[in-house]
Amino acid sequence: MKMNKRPLVGAVWAITFLVISTSSVVEGRYHHYHKRQKKVIGNSPLAVEVFPAAPPALSPSLEYSPDPSHSPQTSIPSSPAAAGISAPPTVPSDPYPDPRSSGTSCIFDVTSFGAVGDGTTDDTAAFRAAWKAACAVKSGTVLAPSGLSFMITSTIFSGPCNPGLVFQVDGLLMPPNGPDCWPKTDSVRQWLVFYRLDNMTLRGSGTIDGNGEPWWDLPCKPHRGPNGKSIPGPCDSPSMIRFFLSTNVAVSGLRIQNSPMFHMKFDGCEGVFIERLSISSPKLSPNTDGIHLENTKSVGIYDSMIANGDDCISIGPGCSDVDIDGVTCGPSHGISIGSLGVHNSQACVSNITVRNAVIRESDNGLRIKTWQGGTGSVSGISFQNIQMENVRNCIIVDQYYCLSRACRNETSAVYVTDLEFRNIKGTYNVMNPPIHFACSDTIACTNITMSEVELLPHEGQLVDDPFCWNAYGTQETLTIPPIDCLLDGMPQSLAESSRYGC
Incomplete structure (x- = not known):
């Protein structure tokens, strides 16, 4: 497992501690290969926006255009000129240390905002309130604590926010169970969306489970109709986690499983750092790509395990400078x-x-x-x-x-x-x-x-x-x-x- 260097700023005298991580939710083969280089993209302060309002330039649903094999791309930016292939691209490293270890974080436990965590109660309002509070402070942490199961509906966690924001999932996070339980007013193309953020981290020792099986069994899915032929008609299914128009984002340590469609999408992002993920869904689950990149640049994907029913990692139009190392x-x-x-x-x-x-x-x-x-x-x-x-x-x-x-x-x-x-x-x-x-x-x-x-x-x-x-x-x-x-x-x-x- 790769250890990140985490700077400690002190007074005249400094003591160096060796921080040893003793927990990991990912089982399997990890590596000690190449040192990741940090890439900084922008340092300007960001104003706080009251959640969940989105800028008027974006449609309220933040609908995602699916994989290019299913629908046309209306605007695909050009990539930079190709660099030589003899050296790996420059990619970002983990942009922030763990704020809990440095004592500088403001932790906003969702249970303090009314989340029940029994797996059936709708805890969406509590997560939105915790996000709003954490967004307004520097190095704020939204915490979904261990030992509890939180059900939330389709939600856009919108920025800009103060730098160093962390979304920490140590418990179980899941959406409503299938299309019959999905709120009619919610988008059926996406579940958790992180929008217009800079220097934000999604991590934890917990699990994000997409309850995907009822979606996989829809008759319009491949091989799900009579005689193995799908039935034509609307067949939208939500992707689990989407980062949209964001910079300097990190995702680490989580178990992400059973997505109705894509497990993770990065669209219009720059500076993405991913490590120590376990992504899994059954072999025959349709369209369950593990990590999908589109119009996204400067990406590092490291030491992760992905088992699913479609592409392990898919790289779409407009992508450049992607380094993938130590993935199974x-x-x-x-x-x-x-x-x-x-x-x-x-x-x-x-x-x-x-x-x-x-x-x-x-x-x-x-x-x-x-x-x-x-x-x-x-x-x-x-x-x-x-x-x-x-x-x-x-x-x-x-x-x-x-x-x-x-x-x-x-x-x-x-x-x-x-x-x-x-x-x-x-x-x-x-x-x-x-x-x-x-x-x-x-x-x-x-x-x-x-x-x-x-x-x-x-x-x-x-x-x-x-x-x-x-x-x-x-x-x-x-x-x-x-x-x-x-x-x-x-x-x-x-x-x-x-x-x-x-």
């Missing part, structure tokens, strides 16, 4: 960049590093997926030191991503370049070839580097026919299975392809 995924759909370019939109993703990860019992391992007809680019992507265990598609680039047979092959595509796969080892499920590069007919994938890739069948015979289509790259070492289908050099149309960059 599975069962899941792996770590995915995309889907990108839906409905001919522009998508820009750059400088993504994934290292020291385990992916097990998953449909996919490392995946990039784009729609035909999009523009933009995916560049500066590095996968290093990845262990695969019984994964169907270990390495896959799919530029023909489509959810129906109605998709047509189009001339434009998101340009995929500068991909690095180093020390990728383990076993694959022989239902599919372990390596699959399906690139656009007109916009080739370029600068693919393969080194120390050794993938063997989990059971059965070796599948030695990796698939490549219009993919250019090199093998620095012999690869198992051999990848003879990569094209040498660069395509003649590269100059024309460059117009798809960001």
